[in-house]
Amino acid sequence: MDAQQLKILQSCPLFTDISREELYAVLNCLQARVIHVSRGQLIFQEGQQAAEIGIVLSGWVQIIREDYFGNRSIIGRAEPSQLFGEAFACAGTEMLVGVIAATDGEIMLADCRKVLTLCKNSCTFHNKIIFNLLQIVAQKNLLLSQKLEILSCRSTREKLMRYLLQEAKSAGNDEFCIPYDRQGLADFLGVERSALSAEISKMRSDGLIECKKNWFRLIPSSD
Template structure:
């Protein structure tokens, strides 16, 4: 008797909502999205888990459902250089699939995370059959380049408190004027991401009290998101988010229970 192949569990509603926030998948029909997510698996990872190392075959990419993931390089003396910090509704490592040169950086779980893992084989096969998805990918990569230019401008021209304010605004949901967002417990991650020293991070957070921002452990409460955006002296297209993003609508992020 032929043994039946085990059925793959369907993705949760929360996972599907997170996928729809990713710029790579924005605007796709239900049928195409179903084809792509059929090849994806939900996985949970503990803080500190190494997802991949530089030079390994880039045979997968990820969407963050909850928690935080960092991309980094290691210097010859063993120090880490932050490349990216990712949270809910954001994808990473998708571009590395195409040049076949392996992952260019390391990736590790910065805070306990649930991730959606897409295999390169399934994704690329689906891509060949859907030109609309190809155009979405090109738009995403173009958006990343534009983001890097904005990031360089902010890191060189904005004071630390404005960088932090813009970062926090980027994590707040768009539909409310108050929010409580959770940051990685290790504030060194955010300090490195925003190009500041740890002591500068603390001073910048204290400065944000002027506009109703309070912080308890890793939870930041924002009384007035619009006021914080004005304080950051930026608009919605210039937010310094954790990830190069095309669709700022994906910023329904980082809303998880505080510890």
């Protein structure tokens, strides 16, 4: 475990509020192990019982899925300091996705039961890890719910409006900047870029919004 790896681990959300000294202790306690993977190597196989949580230390991994007919598709990625497999490990179900190394790299693996079962010395930091893990999964849950709310809208205008309302709410302000360019926003909303641009123009001329690049302002309806 070199200094670089330790730094990555410290920025992993699983270890938030864990000091460097505690980190050493907790890693020992979790019996976490570091493996070297080479490009293309399967780390978790779809269908296997999920028992381990992975943390990317270097390189990056792809989350992949195969449908009934064997067609593979990439559904996500994880970069250094990011977790993967935690939802399956915590849910106690079999993996519905596979994880494959996209580059050579190093991965830390920790048995989820070890994480969840308190060690004899009932260390306070072990407790903190469980807390962090729950928080991570719950936060992801909220993100997924928000996105679901958007994608369940039928029209482009509704989707965009729903998204903008979410942003306005979290900004606590009717004007705000969004973290996407047009193409990125279109991808996020699940619509065509050109259709999105056209809809933005319409909504602008309908007096619903003002916007300039990634800056938006919602205009309260006058009823």
